[in-house]
Amino acid sequence: MKKITLIYFSPTKTTETVLRAITQGLAQNLEISDSEITAINFTPPKIRDTVLAPFDGNDIVLLGAPVYAGRLPADAADFFKKLTAVNTPAILTVVYGNRAYDDALLELKDVASSCGFIPVSGAAFIGEHSFASTEIPVAMNRPDENDLKQAADFGAETGNMLKKTNDLKKISALKVPGNFPYKEGMGKGAPDFIEVTDSCTNCGICATACPSNAIDAERGFATIAEDCILCCACIKACPEEARLMKDGSIKDKARWLNETCSTPKSVQIFFATEP
Numbered sequence: 001m002k003k004i005t006l007i008y009f010s011p012t013k014t015t016e017t018v019l020r021a022i023t024q025g026l027a028q029n030l031e032i033s034d035s036e037i038t039a040i041n042f043t044p045p046k047i048r049d050t051v052l053a054p055f056d057g058n059d060i061v062l063l064g065a066p067v068y069a070g071r072l073p074a075d076a077a078d079f080f081k082k083l084t085a086v087n088t089p090a091i092l093t094v095v096y097g098n099r100a101y102d103d104a105l106l107e108l109k110d111v112a113s114s115c116g117f118i119p120v121s122g123a124a125f126i127g128e129h130s131f132a133s134t135e136i137p138v139a140m141n142r143p144d145e146n147d148l149k150q151a152a153d154f155g156a157e158t159g160n161m162l163k164k165t166n167d168l169k170k171i172s173a174l175k176v177p178g179n180f181p182y183k184e185g186m187g188k189g190a191p192d193f194i195e196v197t198d199s200c201t202n203c204g205i206c207a208t209a210c211p212s213n214a215i216d217a218e219r220g221f222a223t224i225a226e227d228c229i230l231c232c233a234c235i236k237a238c239p240e241e242a243r244l245m246k247d248g249s250i251k252d253k254a255r256w257l258n259e260t261c262s263t264p265k266s267v268q269i270f271f272a273t274e275p
């Protein structure tokens with residue numbers, strides 16, 4: 001009996017939504033019950049201290065992360081690099097905000113391979129841009145119903161491929177777009193771009209949502225700029241909409257994305273061999 005494990009970083013939850021839809025199609029295709037499915041969401045920093053047992057040939061692992069500056073977020077890459085696997089098929093997914101995914105899927109493939117996974121399929125999905133708001137929309141409401149149908153179909157097609165493949169070691173290497181050396185990624189640290197308004201009720205939901213412990217409860221839940229990774233999870237999680245993007249370089253970037261990346265992009269999927 002096969003087990004499915006989803007391992008993902010997803011501050012604003014679009015990657016999580018896509019991975020769950022892929023899993024649904026895969027599990028249905030391979031007749032794997034819910035009790036054999038485990039989700040490891042390593043967005044909260046303390047989860048990243050966990051050392052996972054090695055995966056083996058009874059596992060199917062889905063790895064997922066958003067695209068940050070055309071790369072994997074550094075925290076996601078660092079966690080993935082600690083995984084180990086022997087003869088384990090991996091399904092790779094990056095989710096990007098309708099600009100481009102550049103080298104992120106290639107980077108994920110390279111990291112997965114270096115951990116011992118056998119990448120069998122890969123995909124780039126579109127998610128609402130982290131910097132987007134109702135005022136400055138970018139890829140709003142993606143993944144939409146159509147994206148999620150494609151995600152489930154992608155999972156099912158990967159299932160078909162796995163059923164036809166007797167020896168994973170014999171499949172050809174997965175090819176995905178991207179270049180090596182990769183684009184320069186982003187480090188930690190952000191401009192002072194978030195304002196906390198009087199609507200804040202000190203509920204602390206923003207601090208819990210933050211993947212980099214960058215919210216200071218002692219200072220009115222202000223963002224600690226040097227620890228911030230710009231993910232905007234705190235803005236999107238606030239039930240009072242008390243966290244706003246200030247005028248400045250990040251808001252300008254959101255406006256640029258709104259003007260430049262408004263044509264909806266399509267999902268792209270890749271298989272190591274024909275499903």
Ligand SMILES: Cc1cc2nc3c(=O)[nH]c(=O)nc-3n(C[C@H](O)[C@H](O)[C@H](O)COP(=O)(O)O)c2cc1C
Pocket residue numbers: 009010011012013014015016065066067068069070071095096097098099100101126127128129130131186229230231232
């Ligand atoms: C710091 C940062 C950099 C980003 N860089 C890109 C990018 O290079 N290309 C792109 O299309 N989207 C980019 N995005 C948007 C995210 O990839 C997108 O919103 C994704 O759906 C977020 O995933 P999540 O909901 O799982 O957090 C970036 C977002 C952030 C916060």
